[in-house]
Amino acid sequence: MTTQSQTNFSHLIGAVLRYTVLGIGLSVTLLPFVYVILSSLKTPSEIIQIPPTFFPKVPTWQNFTTIFNDPKVPLGLFFFNSSFVAMARVGVTLFTSSLAGYIFARYEFGGKGVMFAVIMAQIMIPFQMIMIPLYLILVKLQLIDTLWGLIIPAMIDAFGIFMMRQFIEGIPRELIDAGRIDGASEFQIYRSLILPQLSAPLATLGIFTFMATWNDYLWPLIVITTHERRTLPLLLTWYSSSHGSRPSLTMAASVIVLLPIILIYILFQRQIVANAATSGFK
Amino acid sequence: MASPGSLRRSQRRFAFSVMTPIMIYLMIFSLLPMIWAVILGFFDYSPARVGGTIFGLGESNPFVGIRNYLDMFNDSQPATVFRKSVSNTFLFTFLILPLNLAITLPLAIIIERSHARVKGFFRAVYFLPTVTSAVAVALIWGAIYNPQAGLLNSMIRTIGMTPPKAWLSDPQAFVMGIPLAMIALIVAHLWQDFGYNLVIFIAALQGIPQNLRDAAMVDGANEQQMFWYVTLPLLQPTLLFVCVMTILSSLQMFILAQVMTAGGPREQTTTMLMSIYSNAFRYQNMGWAAAMSMVLFGIIMLFTILQFRFLRSDWEY
Missing domain, CATH: 1.10.3720.10 (MetI-like)
Structure with missing residues (x-):
């Protein structure tokens, strides 16, 4: 009887401890998000006041309206820049990855093994090693300071090809044979028989490509020089350094940049978290 | 239905028509920059200076051997x-x-x-x-x-x-x-x-x-x-x-x-x-x-x- 209640008691202690740790982790994780949102709702004078407040005394949208009405910050344009680059990279990556993945999964031809090895070697090449010559190549191609300069060097994703090949190998060959008997061309088989089967892995690859592109900073920093062509992360650093004396504006700008990605995360959270462990996303 | 031979040929043609552009692309945007990066490391190179004809190397962007590494x-x-x-x-x-x-x-x-x-x-x-x-x-x-x-x-x-x-x-x-x-x-x-x-x-x-x-x-x-x-x-x-x-x-x-x-x-x-x-x-x-x-x-x-x-x-x- 005593041992019974003792084990119950130690179970209870264990549970309390576990949830305390989880709760602390939760508040540490969420606190910076809460802090940036609350700070973005403070007046410019409240955010620098000493001692500082945590909750805004009178929440105000004025930082957001200041940014929205700033003629030097046409937000629509910067959202377009970021979205255009992200969408283009998603579209191209999904197309090349599925097509090449299909070829590697279902076709036999000379040099296949070598070609696959060449593509997989891309995973091992760190971007920092090739970024200087890549910049010089873009200068030659006159793609510096264009949005295309952010898209064209990223059209082949080795990991995407690998992922698609793995998936397509699981699709029964009979499906392809049936298409051939019906007289479909090879591209038609890819287009109307293979592609529709790939919606799940394509969605995963698409989400990861989108997020990586949306948050990309180093390469845009190198390529883009004109203010109007900046992507959102570039806009954010420029904005914070040119409004250093008004941190409430920087906080509001951060919220504006964070919101879309957080929305996407909330929508696709299951898929993102489940696949992060198996894919090489980082 | 086409004969097995021509079928295989059309398949191979499709595979190559997809892989050729990809391989050319990787040569330009991956292999070339890799080799170029290795070579650049042996030159005193600045894009601001006028160099030789190949990649702007040479002339005022001279070859310096392993000096960059020694430096x-x-x-x-x-x-x-x-x-x-x-x-x-x-x-x-x-x-x-x-x-x-x-x-x-x-x-x-x-x-x-x-x-x-x-x-x-x-x-x-x-x-x-x-x-x-x-x-x-x-x-x-x-x-x-x-x-x-x-x-x-x-x-x-x-x-x-x-x-x-x-x-x-x-x-x-x-x-x-x-x-x-x-x-x-x-x-x-x-x-x-x-x-x-x-x-x-x-x-x-x-x-x-x-x-x-x-x-x-x-x-x-x-x-x-x-x-x-x-x-x-x-x-x-x-x-x-x-x-x-x-x-x-x-x-x-x-x-x-x-x-x-x-x-x-x-x-x-x-x-x-x-x-x-x-x-x-x-x-x-x-x-x-x-x-x-x-x-x-x-x-x-x-x-x-x-x-x-x-x-x-x-x-x-």
Whole structure:
């Protein structure tokens, strides 16, 4: 009887401890998000006041309206820049990855093994090693300071090809044979028989490509020089350094940049978290 | 229906029509830059000068052999900064790795044991920082560390302690010999990054078959023994993978340091990638920067090879 209640008691202690740790982790994780949102709702004078407040005394949208009405910050344009680059990279990556993945999964031809090895070697090449010559190549191609300069060097994703090949190998060959008997061309088989089967892995690859592109900073920093062509992360650093004396504006700008990605995360959270462990996303 | 021969021919034609442009593309945007990077490292090259006909090499961008590499050891200012950035990068990496593991592994074990519904919730929240823009993270943490109006110092004052003068810009501030600014960056980095390893550990823990635990339980193992003799050995391949991935990403640390400290104070937080970036694109000293990038590449390659050697594990369960 005593041992019974003792084990119950130690179970209870264990549970309390576990949830305390989880709760602390939760508040540490969420606190910076809460802090940036609350700070973005403070007046410019409240955010620098000493001692500082945590909750805004009178929440105000004025930082957001200041940014929205700033003629030097046409937000629509910067959202377009970021979205255009992200969408283009998603579209191209999904197309090349599925097509090449299909070829590697279902076709036999000379040099296949070598070609696959060449593509997989891309995973091992760190971007920092090739970024200087890549910049010089873009200068030659006159793609510096264009949005295309952010898209064209990223059209082949080795990991995407690998992922698609793995998936397509699981699709029964009979499906392809049936298409051939019906007289479909090879591209038609890819287009109307293979592609529709790939919606799940394509969605995963698409989400990861989108997020990586949306948050990309180093390469845009190198390529883009004109203010109007900046992507959102570039806009954010420029904005914070040119409004250093008004941190409430920087906080509001951060919220504006964070919101879309957080929305996407909330929508696709299951898929993102489940696949992060198996894919090489980082 | 077409004859088998012509069918095979049309298939091969399709495969080649897809693979040829991809291979040409990789030659231009991957193979060429790799070779070019190696070559650049042997030249005193700046795009600002007029050079020879091939890639602007030669003439006023002369071949200097291994001088760029030898210069890394001399007393000039760029070389000193570079060496500082190498030691900073290693310090970052080998502080981040154990701290990250100390957070993620226990947390993963706790989450894995929780109720299914709670599990999904905590996992999702903990993963959130990893998907957010690193630039925004840097700005938010910069505000948190603000010496006057920042959240951290006001919390420290609330519990009646004296906060440091400045978290990110005091060159005299050290904790156990580590610059305070670096510690501040590491905390921000851990906050953004820990969800990734956490999710990997949770997935690995879920993959451990229950019957192994039951067997240990029948043998009378307690919680601690269970961890050291069952869980940890089975996690070994995952642990190795996580270690290497964490090392590789820490070696390439850039955004947080660039935005939060710009490498300061007194180059105490300048990383290798920052050093390469500013030499190549700010000072236009690309030959020198390319040589530095080869050093970073060598270090990264070393860890990548280590991973491939050890990850071919024979674990079977």
